[in-house]
Amino acid sequence: MGTKNNSMLFYTCSLIEFIGRTKKKKRKEVVGLLGRDILERIYEYADVLHCEPIEKVAAEFIEECQIKDGIFDNEADCKYNVPDYWTIGEVYERLIEDSYSDEDILEGIWDVYHSWIDDSISDYNTDFYYQPRDYIAACYAKGYVL
Secondary structure (H helix, E strand, O other): OOOOOOHHHHHHHHHHHHHHHHHOOOHHHHHHHHHHHHHHHHHHOHHHHOOOOHHHHHHHHHHHOOOOOOOOOOOOOOOOOOOOHHHHHHHHHHHHHHHOOHHHHHHHHHHHHOOOHHHHHOOOOOOHHHOOHHHHHHHHHHOOOO
């Protein structure tokens, strides 16, 4: 549906993942705490933000949004190799691209992260996050893992 390989969306999703890991928050919580306006700013300025170290950018948004430490630690719970935040960012990017039109990308970010699929992608003890993109999009469209 959307533009394939949307680098602004890829960066936005990877930053959400990075913040979630840093602050031990579910990714839907991160999206909620950032809010729609800041998500839009991250997305719109991703081409500039990506020039800075992601740690610095994340720290600035964590401070601006006063994101406190949580207890969700899917990295520690992982029994296998933990996928890096770029890998998981790409999973979300592709899902949003495949499920929403270019005009609806920001709504797609909000909807995908606030849906059931957030827990499935964040469970690194399953093979769900590295399934083919069309399968993940089909699951999202149906509302459950097929």
